[in-house]
Amino acid sequence: MTRDGLPVGETAAQLGLTVRTLHHWDEIGLARPAARSAAGYRLYTDADLERLRRIVVYRELGLDLEAIRAVLDEPGDDVSAQLRVQRAQLAQRIDQLRELDDDLGRMIEAQKHGVLLSPDEQRAVFGPDWNTDWPAEARDAHGSSPQWQQAAERSASRGAEDWAAVTSTLAGVEAELGAAMAAGIRPEEATAAALVERHREALSAFYPVSRQMHVHLGHMYVADERFTAHYDRVRPGLATWLCEAIEASARAHGIDPDTAEWA
Structure with missing residues (x-):
C-alpha cells in the first residue's frame, strides 16, 4: 500500500470487485474511501480495506446492502438479529430449491x-x-x-x-x-x-x-x-x-x- 492508501483500481483487484462496484458503494455511503490523492482520486486505507472485506463476506452470505450497512454500523446485538433473519431467509430458500430440485427430477x-x-x-x-x-x-x-x-x-x-x-x-x-x-x-x-x-x-x-x-x-x-x-x-x-x-x-x-x- 502507498503511504496514503490504495487507488481504486488496485483495491478492486485485491478484493475481486469491479471499480464500478466501489464507486457505487462510495456514492451510497456504504464504503467511502478515507483519503484522496492530490489529483482527487479515491485512496483506500487499511481501515477502508477491512470494511470492504467485511462487506464482501456479508454480501456472499446473501445480505442486501442496507442489511450490511446495519450490520456494520449498528451495535453488536443488531448484528445477531440481522444474521438470524438472514439465516431464516436462507432456510426458506433452501426449501424452495429442494422443491425445485424435486420438480426438475420429475x-x-x-x-x-x-x-x-x-x-x-x-x-x-x-x-x-x-x-x-x-x-x-x-x-x-x-x-x-x-x-x-x-x-x-x-x-x-x-x-x-x-x-x-x-x-x-x-x-x-x-x-x-x-x-x-x-x-x-x-x-x-x-x-x-x-x-x-x-x-x-x-x-x-x-x-x-x-x-x-x-x-x-x-x-x-x-x-x-x-x-x-x-x-x-x-x-x-x-x-x-x-x-x-x-x-x-x-x-x-x-x-x-x-x-x-x-x-
Whole structure:
C-alpha cells in the first residue's frame, strides 16, 4: 500500500470487485474511501480495506446492502438479529430449491418415460388393455417433437388421480360418440361436430391438439389396428365414424383433410 492508501483500481483487484462496484458503494455511503490523492482520486486505507472485506463476506452470505450497512454500523446485538433473519431467509430458500430440485427430477423422468406411474398404476388408471410399453414406443417415435415435450411437462405434475380424471373425461366423450353413432347421427351433422370438438379438447389434456392435428389422429384411428380396436370396443365401426366426423368438422372450418399438416 502507498503511504496514503490504495487507488481504486488496485483495491478492486485485491478484493475481486469491479471499480464500478466501489464507486457505487462510495456514492451510497456504504464504503467511502478515507483519503484522496492530490489529483482527487479515491485512496483506500487499511481501515477502508477491512470494511470492504467485511462487506464482501456479508454480501456472499446473501445480505442486501442496507442489511450490511446495519450490520456494520449498528451495535453488536443488531448484528445477531440481522444474521438470524438472514439465516431464516436462507432456510426458506433452501426449501424452495429442494422443491425445485424435486420438480426438475420429475420433469427429467417425464421427458424420459412419459407417464410417471408404475406399471400397476398405469393398468389401474388406463385399463387392463393398456400396454405399459406404449409410452416408450411414443417416446422413441416422437421424443424430439414439441408435443412430446408438452405432454412430458404436463405429466411431470400428474399423479394417479390426475391421470384418472383425464382418462375419465376422455372415456366419457368416447361413450357419447358411440351413443351418437348408435342413434343414427351422421358424421357431418352438428351433433357430431360438437362431440368432435369435445373429443379434441379432451385429447388436449395430453398436449394442445389443433384441428389439423386432430385430422391426423382421426386417420391414425383407422390405420392403426390398436386404436381401431379401442374405438370399436366402444361401438363397432366407431373408429371410422369418428374419423369421418373429424374430417367433416375440419371441412366446416376451411381445412382440407387430405392436405392438413401436423401443426
